[in-house]
Amino acid sequence: MNTILRMVSISKYFGTLAANEDVNLEVKKGEIHSLLGENGAGKSTLMNVLYGLYQPDKGEIFFEDKKLNLRSSKDAIDLGIGMIHQHFMLVPVHTVLENIIMGMGKEKGLVIKEEKLKKEISEIAKKYGMEISLDSKVGNLSVGQQQRVEIVKALYRGAKLLIMDEPTAVLTPQETEELFTTLKIMAEDGMSIILITHKLKEVMFVCDRVTVLRDGKVTKTIDTKDTNELELARFMIGRELMPIERKQEYKVGEPILEIESLSHEGEKGEKSLNDISLTVNSGEVLGIAGVDGNGQKELAEVIVGLMKASSGTILLDGKDITENTIEEIVKMGVGYIPEDRHKRGLILDFSVSENLILKDYYKKPYRKTLFFDFNVINKHADDMISKYSIKTPGRHAEAKKLSGGNQQKVVVAREIHKLPKLLIAVQPTRGVDIGATEFIHQEIIKAKEDGAAVLLISTELSEINYLSDRIAVIYKGGIVGEMDKSDFDENRIGLMMAGAN
């Protein structure tokens, strides 16, 4: 196999921060190469350099033995470098055809020759076993289908090297398998693929070689057949993974959250939650698995009062809270780690100490008569920062200055330290590095062992498996099945996530 891409000692700085330092990456023709690293390790920066979105401060790129000088993504596309972003770059109201050909005016002419284009595109799609209907609106397609549109879009532009950014984050296990089959066919056909990921299992399963990044530097490039998951994790985080500490003995208690045939209707009258019944007991974690966008957000927001249920009841500790306000629900001891820490969890322009008392600022001891008691607030902030090892320049730093993992720790600290009766955690470790993930997982387990009822909503099956005592699967707003942790079976859950029961 000969080399298609060589990136030689690439460095890219943002201010004083070295996002990439002396990075070397070599990809062979017909190879699936994984770029492995934590969030913030510099994977995206490196790929944006390769895709022409950033100019490197130092280093050279050779593609098919020619030195590149990329000024825009258009240059990269013209050379045969395609990129599939984690958030698809598709226009929902356009047809599949329009999405595939958009921006190709120079090559394909001013007037859109629909029949000719359709024929060309169908041929490519068929070659790699992807069925797509070119006249459908992209907004009506499933996530898996949309990803296929993205792949065909890149192939139609003559991509020889395809960069895929976390392609499996939004897929069910079955869809993931289909994707990997497609990728393997493409690689056999001579395509080169760079797979950006932090999932070790996928690296081992589908990739030929792997380059590991940590803190902007390459820690290792190795053939997957010469390594294993544990070793890769060590290259990635620079130490061993720590197993979670669990108490052997604690007791599962009374039901805390009881949901009875709960439904919710969206703005257009579509049912986003359909007749859901669930119970979460004190001292246990109920994990809700499912593909993103199947009602997870609605379920959490209806319980905490951000949305109103259209029918059904929610009991907290035996009391009906269906009609209660958010404030009342918070006061009753519900902790909530929202899915989107930027929009719901934090006020990014506020300081760490202010964010830590967002739900208690009006209470004693944080206020003295009319005014804040800053001694107490500051002490509280310092306590939280050390107890939850939040890395921050100081308690007065604005929340937006923190890394994603540390922002999430602020949210977790605020929601967990008061020992809530019920803790709702939605995607608690999304976009968080492994160190912080370990920490947050440990805190969730601790909260449960201290007697909280935990409702964990996550699209990461491994997380669900790791933390839950019972698992329910949500699909199109309904619960398709529930099982004990001991019955955990990834295949079965995967099928349920796609609606099969």
Add this chain to the structure above:
Amino acid sequence: MKDIFNITFLIALLSASIRLSVPILFAALGGMYSEKSGVVNIGLEGMMLVGAFAGVVGSYFTGSYWIGTIVAVLSGMLIAALFALITVKIKINQIVSGVAINLLAVGITSFFYRALFGITTVPITVNAFSPVSIPILSDIPIIGEILFKQTALVYIAFILVPISHYIFYKTSLGLNIRTVGEHPMAADTVGIPVEKVRTACVLISGALAGLGGSFLSLGQFNMFVDNMVSGRGFIAVAAVIFGKWSPTGVLMASLIFGVADALQIRIQMSGVSIPYQFLLMFPYILTVVAVTGIVGRTTSPKALGTPYEK
């Protein structure tokens, strides 16, 4: 009042409706180009006013209304270029910038009018368009009278509708514009130059609004008076929304406003005992109804009003 619905009346009404809808149609088509690319153009009113003024100036000094029209188009583009610079390049809030353009237009047109022509008691009149009968077609009874005995600009306005439709839905240029308006980041990743497309669309909207303005001053009134556009630019903005951002929809919306306007004039003339202020309000009430969203917001370009930052 009794003979209000006879055939001569109807012909006159519809013919006037067509005429009155033309300035709105020009500006609304222009606004559509801008909005399809993601830039809200509240400045249409000001761009029309500049066009109306520039048309008169061009016609006055050259004696040719065609040259006047070209001057109007270029002036519309000039002020649109300023708008594009502020909104697309510097990324200032589009609504605020549009309001500023409107205020600026009122100021400079009044100023230059006085600077060029002095303070006159009677507005100066200029050479202007006169109706052109299209052979054969204009001989069709009723329809010929309504549609084919209009000025050249009227024909141009209506031909622009199918042309725009073709550009938007059958060419890669149109696909680029729509992509930029829906999902500028996706456009960027496939190499569509977002800012260039938006700037071009804003310039087109300036050109068309300028045309619309020149139709007022060279096709209807043969003169310029201060603030003569009097809200037609805003109605055009509403027509874009009412027409759901599609050329045929915009045509329909403009015609509805044209009919409303023609109707209110004729009702006034027929001496019905409704205070004329209420009748004057009619097209504007329609506008309010349109903007408050009987059409719903779902059809608007997704990135409308948001500057693109990487």
